[in-house]
Amino acid sequence: MTSTGDAVPHAHVxxxxxxVVALLEPALRTEGxxxxDCTLGMGGHSEAVLERVPTARVVGIDRDPEALARAGRRLAPYGDRFTGVHAVxxxxxxxxxxxxxxxxxxxxAVFFDLGVSSLQLDELDRGFAYREDSPLDMRMxxxxxxxxxxxxxxxDAPDLARVLRDYGEEKFARRIADFVVARRAETPFTTSGPLVELLYDAIPAPARRTGGHPAKRTFQALRMEVNDELAVLRRAVPASLSAIGVGGRVVVESYHSLEDRIVKRAFTAVTTSEVPVDLPFVPEGSEPAMRLVTRGAEKADEDETEQNxxxxxxxxxxxxxxHPATGGERRGRNDGGGRR
Incomplete structure (x- = not known):
């Protein structure tokens, strides 16, 4: 990544x-x-759809007002084919x-590109990045x-350890939590620099030599907690499945095992018949509502990973x-509880 200033408006790849466009296109061939796009970000995926699928229009959702504004400027040439909405x-x-x-x-069609955006990482005052001292905000x-x-x-220490362990898969979660509680008793945390210094002290030296930057997992966990990302995703995936008609598609890019697990579970539920496996045929009306378009989870090849x-x-x-949605599905059945 280079800059997110307006001088380099399309730096994000x-x-x-x-x-993604190839997976979405079959559902977008009808005029209008x-x-x-549930995670509009800098608008790269939406721009490609608008350019390559002339029959489509895009509703871009983002909770970040700055991302919404920048994507809006980028997609302005497409006129009323694009509508931006500030929402979760x-x-x-x-x-x-x-x-x-x-x-x-x-x-x-519905598309998710989960996780933190390049804009949020590059804007130092947002607090998502750990390589520069910046305010500890992290709100999308x-x-x-x-x-x-x-x-x-x-x-408290147990709750903080839970966040670091569950969302960051941090092996030293409780040790870090204890260090944080002791440190804040003297000086509350306001910027990322002191937190990064604390992590170098809390994580043993041998563990710091592997697995990337020692702050990576803690910052990821804090971001996911601040934005309630997994709870939102548990509600959003079933809502997206209920929003599409026959021939519609939901496409999701995940970057964290917990995110992918939620998506996989929701997709499995709607693509698996409830008929007993030993039944010789599936009675009419008992077929799964949806079918898998990808075989398992697809990954980027080596060339793309090197470039991006x-x-x-x-x-x-x-x-x-x-198959059309059932009454129960239209009422928003999900695996993560109702909206709060």
Whole structure:
């Protein structure tokens, strides 16, 4: 990455761009077909769809007002084929209803590119990056919610250790949590520099020599906690599946094993018949509502990973609806509880 200033507006390289467009395109061939890009970011995937699929229009959702503004400028040449919406992506039904689209079949396709965006990483005052001292914010929507500093300064040691272990898969979670609690008793955390210094002290030297930067896992965990990312995703994936009609597709790029697990579980539920496996045939009406378009999770090849290091951890999955939604599905059945 270089800069996110307006002088370099398209520095971000979308992951698996050609493959994503190829997966979305069959669902967008009808004039006026709607793609809901749930993680608009810098607008790279949406721009490719608008350029290569002339029948499609895009509704771009992002919780980050700055990302929404920059993508809006980038996609302005496409006129009313693009609509930007400031929202969190589990609000898909509300977004479609607000645009008058729910009554006409909703979305033709839905796309997620999960995780933190290049814009957020490169803007130092957002606090996502650990290589420069910056305010410990980490909110994808900087207009609301708690910050990473709030988490560090208020969570007790067991809760903080849980966050670091569950979201960062940090082996030294409890040790780091104890260090944080002791340090904040003297001086509360406000910027990333002191936290990075603490992590070098808390993580034993042999462990620091492998697995990348010692702050990587802690910063990832704090970001996921601040933005409630997994709970939002548990609501968003079922909402996206309910939003598409027959022939519609949902395509998801995940970069974390916990994210991919949620997506895989939701996709498995809608592509597996509930008929007993020993039954010689599937009765009419009992067929799965959807079919898998990808075989398992697709990954980036070596060439793309070399050109775009962010692609190294991507897992790409896609499903297509082959039967209309049932009443239960339309009511928003999911595996993660209702909206809060």
């Amino acid at each position: 979308p992951v698996l761009l050609d493959r 077909a709607v793609l809901v 992506y589990d609000e898909i039904p509300d977004v479609l209803e607000g645009l008058g689209l729910a009554a006409v079949g909703g979305a033709s 929507d900087p207009t609301r919610g708690r910050t990473a500093a709030d988490v560090l300064n208020t969570y 290091p962010r692609a190294a951890s991507v897992r790409l999955r896609a499903v297509e609806r082959v």
